[in-house]
Amino acid sequence: MKAYHLGLIGAAIALFVIFEMLRRRRLREKYAITWVVLAVVIVLLAAFPRILFWAADLTGVVVPANLLFFGASLLLLAMNVQLSSEVSRLEDKVRTLAEELGLQRLRIEQIERAGEAGEAERAERAEPSDGP
Structure with a gap:
């Protein structure tokens, strides 16, 4: 089997996996586009290996495989x-949401305490006093 056939098979498997992950909603479209473009480039390089040789000549790279690895x-x-930037952005969002959740819980606890104190005060006023 030639390396070109291996490249075509690998690209076909990659495309299948990408579309399957998209179908199962395990991969978002914005990331899938990058992988699909990469698979198409692999198909082009496998089907037309002269593209890599031409690009190597154009850039002055002696060995086309070195250009591919680079x-x-x-x-x-x-x-x-x-x-990494996406993860950082999501970490900021999670931290902000956790802080907001903590503030909401604090407000709920304060409201519950105020409600309990108000009920206790009303209960004291409603109790008949044992007078002389």
Whole structure:
């Protein structure tokens, strides 16, 4: 089996997994677009390997596989940075929500205490006094 066939099979499996994850709602569309584009690029490179040789000649890279690995490394770095920023944003949201929840619980406890104190005060006033 040629490496190109392996690339085509790998891209087909990747596309299947991506669409299956989308269907089961385990992957959001904004992330799926990146993976679908990557799979299409893999299909193009596997179907037309001359594209990689042309790009290597254009950039002055002697070994086309080195250009492929360099591009893959840059892509992984970009995705890591993007996902890290997403995680940071979500952590901020979770912290804000946790603080808001704590404030709401405090307000509820204060209202409950005020209600209990008001009931106790009303109960004292309603009790008949044992007078002389």
